[in-house]
Amino acid sequence: xxxxINVRILYALNFTYLLNLWExxxxxxxxxxxxxxxxxxxxxxxxWRHDPGxxxxxxxxxxxxxxxxxxxxxxxxxxxxxx
Numbered sequence: 045x046x047x048x049i050n051v052r053i054l055y056a057l058n059f060t061y062l063l064n065l066w067e068x069x070x071x072x073x074x075x076x077x078x079x080x081x082x083x084x085x086x087x088x089x090x091x092w093r094h095d096p097g098x099x100x101x102x103x104x105x106x107x108x109x110x111x112x113x114x115x116x117x118x119x120x121x122x123x124x125x126x127x
Contacts, residue, residue: 065101072098 078084
């Protein structure tokens with residue numbers, strides 16, 4: 045039973061929130077409808093620098109990273125990761 049708790053904790057603590065951030069950024073970029081690689085890069089930079097939602101979300105994600113890492117280390121132990 046203890047193993048199941050650890051699996052749930054790890055699932056809750058995984059780092060998919062970064063993927064969620066990328067999905068939000070992609071959604072904002074798609075509104076701008078870039079048609080070339082250069083336009084895509086310009087849109088990405090614009091969204092990253094000027095979108096208030098993204099500007100608000102990123103510092104929160106950064107501040108929460110240390111807590112997430114410590115909790116994962118507590119559950120899984122300190123070891124190397126392929127990332």
